[in-house]
Amino acid sequence: LSWHDAAQQAQWFFFAYFVVLNLAYVALNALATLELRKYLDERVLDLLPRAHSPYEPPVSLIVPAYNEETVICSSVLSMLQLEYPELEVIVVNDGSTDGTLDALSREFDLVPFPEAYWRRVQSKPVRGVYRSKRFPNLRVVDKENGRSKADATNAGINAAHFPLFCVVDADSLLDRSSLRRVVEPFLHDPSVIAAGGTVRIANGCEVRNGFVEAVRLPTRMLPLLQVMEYLRAFLFSRLCFAALNAVPIVSGAFGLFSTRAVVEAGGLRSDTLGEDMELVVRLHRLHRLAGRPYRIAFLPDPICWTEAPESLGVLHGQRTRWHRGLCESLAIHRALVCHPRGGAPGWLMLPFMIVFEWLSPLIEAAGYVFIVVGFLCGVVTAAGFWTFTLLAVSAGMLLSMSALLLEERSLHLYRGRGELATLCAVALFENLGYRQLTALWRLQGLWQWATGAQARWGTMTRTSTWQKDGQP
């Protein structure tokens, strides 16, 4: 094989990968469209009044908090106002070094509570449990820092008294009906063990009393670009995989789980950065291999709003961590890949994630480097260079635009003047630099995973403008 032949074959490989990757996503989009139509048709009944019943299972809302002094009180207050008949809120103070516990104590009038703490899953020692004198259904678990959200969540699971638990990030904004909606799959199918919903970007939205009152696009470029990414991530793949009972992840920002199923699975793993994905893939693996019926549901409704990073540094750290978490989850559960009892998760979801998510930054980045370097060295002709560039950019634009079409056909949340035009522009221009940049960050995550670099939680710099407006 000559040098030239090798170069030619490499270029064909990159070309084929880009085409197959994008066709796979377009296929996901088509399936998601069908699913969404069926789902939205049933929502006509949501227009009618609806009463709560004693048949809705009680839910433990677990809020892991590490140095969340500025947002924790308003978040907990909004969670206590969720429309749901029976709910306990358990805030887990994960050894915060700021005034998180003091803030909670002041706001909610906490007193020590003699909890008969049951260590069903592993977590760092608990220093004390408190309950609110103002809200009998609010407890605070104060524990030693476990250096991971998973450890704090496990402590919350140990203190949970109800059959379902919901993990909510301290900075997540919910809809008043979020919990009611995410519980629905459990009511209609006793085999459901987990359910998640669509997470959207809160930056720019109008927020009152801890709830999103009006959906708006962010005004800054970086969150704006992430709006489009979230559209692609949630509406496309998760909706489609949900139809096959192969949801790869229930977002850590807001997800509902069967307490029993998670305890039997051993709780969340503290040694991975993608504890939310790892848990879901583990639940798939355990249930598939044991032949136990189960379902993991996904709702296309936006039920949770989260603050997106507004600086490149924070976004970089977040994406590197996310990709590393993905690598860890896929590596841990590789036994399920193409396992005879793997079903859709083993034969479809995991191979898809490996080929088009895990390896994609490597192949994408290698493709870009190969083309650019090849072009500069004269190995790739100008025609080849421009064709490849056009192909990569147009495929990205097609994907982003399909996601936007799906959004416009279904939820059409962004209705402000000029917002749709802005989104269209973002869908086109995010492919000219931003996607390539995130591919590089993901490649870095892949590298860190491969070399076993020390895992570190990054710090999320919050702007949370709604917290500064004097809203509780």
Added chain:
Amino acid sequence: LAFGAISDPFLAGAAWFSVAMLASVAALLATIAVLRIRLLKRIARWREATARWSPLLAECTERVPAVLPPLARREAEMFLVLWCKAQESLRGEAQQRLRQMARTLGAGPIARRMLALRRRRFRLLALVTLGHLREASVVEHLMDLIPDAPTVVSMTAAQALVRIDPALGVPRVLAATARRRDWALGEVAALLRECEPEHIGPLLSAAIRAEMRAHADDKPAFGLARLLRLHLCAHADAVRAAVLEALDGARDLEPLIAALDALFHPQDADRARRLLAHGEWEVRAAAARALGRLGGPDDFERLRAALGDRSWWVRYRAAQALCSLPQLDAQALSALPGRLTDAFAADMLRHALAERSAA
């Protein structure tokens, strides 16, 4: 490709593929724009329809005018949504007058036509409308939908049937509830609550007994458990005998626990006492819960012993039950944890006492 010019057929193919994708992007952009225009028009139509029909609906709850404006075809869906909303937030005479209004406007034939459409949203709206209109002509169709139609369609059909003919609908709904695990019990309870509770009791008892007969063999009896959980929709006395029969005859955990949860009469506490020694912790926990509701001071020692159970849940329920037993000296109960030699039992009782004081 690497060394070719644009005349290279593979390279040319790749270039044309890219151009096709860009053309698709342009087509999607245009589609999105059209969708947005249609959305804005639809919102405007909703506003118009709401402005036009809301005052009339409000007026009709008091008195139906002799002359009503015609219901335009393009407004039909929006009117039916507004009308159904009004129906579901009202009771009594006002509902009857709204029915009269809808019949005058020809809502019945419109809904029947909608029921024949393929789109699920039209079919669902039609089912709700026909139920509120008490359209007896669709009863057969509704009965066909209940056993096999998709969850939301069958449930909405069941609701319509119960509204149209409760005597015919309730037994069918109860039978379907036992079979269809996809029916949320809360939704079944909501539709049963539209009927008189004294009518539900005998029908629910009959359904429980029928389910017991149907599962006299070794099949799992999840249907029986589902029916037992509906006891809240009926007068407790009316289903007591059936619940006790189910409790005495139950072999599976689910119906046993559901029957324990349905016990309400102090005379039935003996059954709960017996089951406090059951081999499965779920049953022991349910028995402790039942004793918390039905038990008396005589159960103190029994529940105190259950505080030493190996299951956390049984200990928890026993502690809660102890805290809710009648005629117990509150001070003595508060001092009890200090006298217990089992540290787990003492911790649990402290926990339950603190919970009770917070409630």
